[in-house]
Amino acid sequence: NAGVTQTPKFQVLKTGQSMTLQCAQDMNHEYMSWYRQDPGMGLRLIHYSVGAGITDQGEVPNGYNVSRSTTEDFPLRLLSAAPSQTSVYFCASSSAANYGYTFGSGTRLTVV
Amino acid sequence: QKEVEQDPGPLSVPEGAIVSLNCTYSNSAFQYFMWYRQYSRKGPELLMYTYSSGNKEDGRFTAQVDKSSKYISLFIRDSQPSDSATYLCAMSLIKAAGNKLTFGGGTRVLVKP
Numbered sequence: 001n002a003g004v005t006q007t008p009k010f011q012v013l014k015t016g017q018s019m020t021l022q023c024a025q026d027m028n029h030e031y032m033s034w035y036r037q038d039p040g041m042g043l044r045l046i047h048y049s050v051g052a053g054i055t056d057q058g059e060v061p062n063g064y065n066v067s068r069s070t071t072e073d074f075p076l077r078l079l080s081a082a083p084s085q086t087s088v089y090f091c092a093s094s095s096a097a098n099y100g101y102t103f104g105s106g107t108r109l110t111v112v
Numbered sequence: 113q114k115e116v117e118q119d120p121g122p123l124s125v126p127e128g129a130i131v132s133l134n135c136t137y138s139n140s141a142f143q144y145f146m147w148y149r150q151y152s153r154k155g156p157e158l159l160m161y162t163y164s165s166g167n168k169e170d171g172r173f174t175a176q177v178d179k180s181s182k183y184i185s186l187f188i189r190d191s192q193p194s195d196s197a198t199y200l201c202a203m204s205l206i207k208a209a210g211n212k213l214t215f216g217g218g219t220r221v222l223v224k225p
Contacts, residue, residue, distance in 0.1 A: 032210075033212075050211070055209060090156070092213075103156045105155050
């Protein structure tokens with residue numbers, strides 16, 4: 001049982017490039033979310049989802065897109081990377097039986 | 113004002129002491145209350161989860177929720193150096209589009225041998 005798997009673990013992008021952070025869970029969880037974590041800012045919600053085809057914006061959605069076509073996958077797309085998007089990104093999933101999220105190990109993104 | 117407030121610490125205690133952590137919140141609609149532990153360069157790990165006012169115990173950990181005061185606490189008994197980490201409170205609101213979790217800023221705890 002792998003839990004929540006995030007890839008890549010590390011990434012360096014140039015300003016203006018686009019990329020997709022991958023997230024997959026194998027626990028058949030309904031709920032999935034993306035957070036970013038910055039020093040002094042804590043964990044901030046980017047987007048969240050209750051299932052395939054249903055997503056909503058969190059606290060800091062600008063510059064990011066999501067889609068959820070399956071229960072298992074919830075990719076996060078950076079449309080045009082900016083230095084302000086340098087951060088650690090966490091994906092998480094939870095079920096309706098226990099709303100506590102299980103987190104992945106994170107993706108460390110640097111935009112230069 | 114943030115929806116969830118948490119003292120950033122650091123909180124330094126000797127091994128074996130009780131660690132006391134707390135958070136206040138402003139949104140009375142929050143439904144579920146959690147505590148996470150995060151080691152350096154790792155993802156948050158769920159420690160405690162509760163949905164009602166009162167106490168919940170799990171081993172050395174006790175979570176306390178007071179909805180009337182909008183205040184939650186975490187107590188760690190017989191603290192160990194391995195408990196040194198950042199502790200994050202979090203509160204959940206179930207919406208039509210999903211499970212929206214809001215975090216406090218985290219308290220850094222250091223347990224000294």
